[in-house]
Amino acid sequence: MNIPNFNTTIDMKNAEKGMCQLMRELYPICRSITGNGLRKTLNLIKDQIPIEIHEVPTGTQVFDWTIPKEWNIHDAYIKDSTGERVIDFKKSNLHVVSYSKPIKAKMSLKELQKNLFTLPNYPDWIPYRTSYYKEDWGFCLTHKQFLNLQDDEYEVCIDASLEEGYLTYGEYLLEGDTTDEVLISCHVCHPSLCNDNLSGIALVTFLAKHLRQLSRRYSYRFLFMPGTIGSITWLCLNESQVSRIKHGLVVSCVGDRGPFTYKKSRRGDAEIDQAVMHVLKHTAKAYEIIDFFPYGYDERQFCSPAFNLPVGCLMRTPHGRFPEYHTSADNLDFVRPECLVDSFVKYVSTVDVLEQNKTYLNQNPKCEPQLGKRGLYRAIGGQPDERMTELALLWVLNLSDGTHTLLDIAERANLEFGVISRAAEALLAHGLLQERSEAPA
């Protein structure tokens, strides 16, 4: 696909290497919706891009919600009567139900079992469980480990704290020529899970690195926040500036082998929806478009009725549709570097469409201008098909009446956006187009 890049090309090898390296660094950290794991994660991102790290105190009211206590964990285990750690948090941070309250107790297997979670259908995988809004504790283990537990007295220890503290999130505003913003958001609250959500963190970080090098029409706001409570907090604290957001994407599950899935914004016909669908139509082998539904990631909050922001969600396989989802099998091997970089290219291409997607006015709207005398039929280099170039010029002229964006024209002409935008550039250079001052109604 010939979607033109801003002023540079994508260094795909570098992006792939960088994203995979960042994921490997982030993998061992025990993240949750608050706490030091989250801070450590944000600091590693800060090594790549200059994000600002915000701390919001426990007890702060954010719309209908309250910032919860901060959770930190140091160690956790289940020891049998011989003192052996049969379950050890140090081996996998998934072993502890996230936000478990501290416990230190001895109990029989029978009593212990009430707080154990396994996946009988996947006996080698540890499930991922949380208990954010109900104080409780628990351990997750493989079903094989579970079946090996003998009738014994066990020592159960979760050396965690649940105390007044902060909710932490990261934010990076990359300013452009205008204050109109593109929002790129991912959640950062999952422990050692890769497709959901390290792949998103890596992609967003490297998208920011890529865009930093370029001149930009839009400002870009990158958010790294714990799911749900993070986006609610951000929306509450930034309510007055939300209207700047013209387009947005929530990034998640972008590293698996599956085909792309685009979940449209609540509006369904926003420019971001049109842009992503155009990119997928022209560059993806197989993909699925689904309508908005009020379930999933932080698009739930961005698309709540009072905000109704034009924010969609471009994924590969959506949450809950791959068996490895929310298990220890969503590990570093599950994310395919070539798939992750393919997702990265789709995001870059989409942003590029947004950047170039303007509305022009044909300056010679009465009949066609004489393209030949301006040498315009051959003026555009690198086009494989001259006839397509000529058609693109004629389409742009014919539909540049102030009611069609370049993307509208590309869709109507059934040509790639890049072909249309290059035709518009050539016409602009010859004074045959002028940019419309306001966006179309």
Add this chain to the structure above:
Amino acid sequence: MNIPNFNTTIDMKNAEKGMCQLMRELYPICRSITGNGLRKTLNLIKDQIPIEIHEVPTGTQVFDWTIPKEWNIHDAYIKDSTGERVIDFKKSNLHVVSYSKPIKAKMSLKELQKNLFTLPNYPDWIPYRTSYYKEDWGFCLTHKQFLNLQDDEYEVCIDASLEEGYLTYGEYLLEGDTTDEVLISCHVCHPSLCNDNLSGIALVTFLAKHLRQLSRRYSYRFLFMPGTIGSITWLCLNESQVSRIKHGLVVSCVGDRGPFTYKKSRRGDAEIDQAVMHVLKHTAKAYEIIDFFPYGYDERQFCSPAFNLPVGCLMRTPHGRFPEYHTSADNLDFVRPECLVDSFVKYVSTVDVLEQNKTYLNQNPKCEPQLGKRGLYRAIGGQPDERMTELALLWVLNLSDGTHTLLDIAERANLEFGVISRAAEALLAHGLLQERSEAPA
């Protein structure tokens, strides 16, 4: 289907028994568009529900039409030369062309034949014929009877009167909390014919009996009128109040074995259209939706351009599409009790959707409210699928922005209306919704 009932459940056995009993009582009566058969019919309905019986004098101008003379018949026969009644009105009131003028004459078979009507393709069935607006006479008989007629001199007698009198119709207004009305109409002018139209009379009568027991948002107006001239008369006499009608259904052919057919209102996108289609989609095995066309029953008048009322027509097999239509084979056996009661349930369900179909405003429209702290994830009893409940809650919250009715939400979410309306009730109970004062634009 879990469409919630108002405050009661439907006693289906009782409804079935009552409707069949009423049909049996009405079957022998010789009805027409005026006359004592019509009065007798309305009085039997009055034994069930307190309808008001209106009498409109012959000669009254109703829009472009004039109330015709009143027709009454006492006896009719064709006797052969031996004095035997070869055709006898007492055996079937279909034998006489409805509205035949009186005649007493002797004539040859050849002369008589001009006024005889049969169905050669169905030699055992008597056709049903009328001559309302052209003074004439005639007999209908089976083709077998016709073939048995010998070359003989026949005595022909129709002891009928066609005189100044009245057009009679029945009306029952069941008041609700508002003066907004739901119109339920059926024709009552056919003699011994069951699917068209006794099934409709029985269903409307028992729908009224059912709704009487319940609290109602809407007022319900039930009309029992002769076809065409009856609805024209009613619309002419009630023109100033027609704007109260917010939804309406014309009831006919609701007892045969066929799948449902819904003929949409002229508007095509009225709430009644949406409600019936929703009920059929979620509860009927097979059904057909057809667009309005200006032919059929009294929807022709309700949907004439100056009225254009939101009135559709929910039938099983439409008029003219079953061979028994307008013949003696449309008898008590042709109507299946289980089909008639199934139709009854569809009408009750549709009315129930209309009653519950309100537009709400999410009182916490900025991000999602915290459902967990209100115990709302489990608050709704009797839901087989908790996840569906949660989704229903989120859909209602997300789309309750004042532009979506609950039915709109159910359609968008692809969930049954009952699931959505119960979710709305739960949210309402927790103060998370408020009803919109006016209807959506």
Add this chain to the structure above:
Amino acid sequence: MNIPNFNTTIDMKNAEKGMCQLMRELYPICRSITGNGLRKTLNLIKDQIPIEIHEVPTGTQVFDWTIPKEWNIHDAYIKDSTGERVIDFKKSNLHVVSYSKPIKAKMSLKELQKNLFTLPNYPDWIPYRTSYYKEDWGFCLTHKQFLNLQDDEYEVCIDASLEEGYLTYGEYLLEGDTTDEVLISCHVCHPSLCNDNLSGIALVTFLAKHLRQLSRRYSYRFLFMPGTIGSITWLCLNESQVSRIKHGLVVSCVGDRGPFTYKKSRRGDAEIDQAVMHVLKHTAKAYEIIDFFPYGYDERQFCSPAFNLPVGCLMRTPHGRFPEYHTSADNLDFVRPECLVDSFVKYVSTVDVLEQNKTYLNQNPKCEPQLGKRGLYRAIGGQPDERMTELALLWVLNLSDGTHTLLDIAERANLEFGVISRAAEALLAHGLLQERSEAPA
């Protein structure tokens, strides 16, 4: 199809004969975008219909374009060293690249070859080439001729002039009851080529002859112009009156055996689009509807954004989709008389729909009027199907609310326009309809 004619019938035999005769007369003439061939052509058309012939001087500015020099050719050939004309303009006017500058020179085969054009895939056909806006010269020949050329010295002669002169076009305004216009346009700039474009010239001429005999609601403007520069010139000179054009068709490629292709106006939902599609749906065995695209014939100019006229293009096989296109094989045999006359009937039918397509107001909009007492059920002669007639009457009454044209009603009822328009006539005669003064919004 029963599309009613105005007051006459089409004499199809006569039209076929006349169109074929005109094509034979026009075939030998060497036309181009200017010059005497064009004048001669317009004068032959003037023998049939009283067109006005306009002359616009070289150098006149028309929007972004300039009227070019006038080109006239007297003779042209390539002679070998024996003095034999191996290529002779007198044998086919396609042999010379149209608008070739004069040349008289001797040259080797190698030098000559740079200016020779052939079709290797169709070795018996001469291609058609032009060089309007770049001064150059060239010869077109069959590939067989090309292969026979020996290594020799050739005498090349194009006895042509390219001088100050005029662009010529023909125009015929046939006035109707109103000044609202229907535009019928064809190009007249091709030399000995038949389907593109003599078939169009012949059809437009005989359509004008046909319409002259009838009373007309609309005025009809017939344009015979060189492609592109002609329509740009006409639009520039008539800019102030363009708003009179309510409907239009560009006529081309109407004589081949292929099924019909209708290219919609840029608007896509203009009445002309609706009318042509209705005619094709009800009368053509196979046809294709394509959306507007800014390439093709003079619809490119009529549909440029500042004009955006409701002008479509009704063809058989579109330009470029048949191999004979722009070759000597597009000759008198390639146009099939029965296909040409079939196209003619489609144009007549379309115009007829436009003439009759009015918007009426039901004068008895409250319920149905009593059709029986007016004898209307049988009032319309020649209808094969009485039930269809009755339905047509009811449809017209039901939808004549001021927002539906008769064509809208025909589409909605899925009946032929003629059935609907005859029903409207009958209702009008009984005072049940009145024409709406203004066009629907």
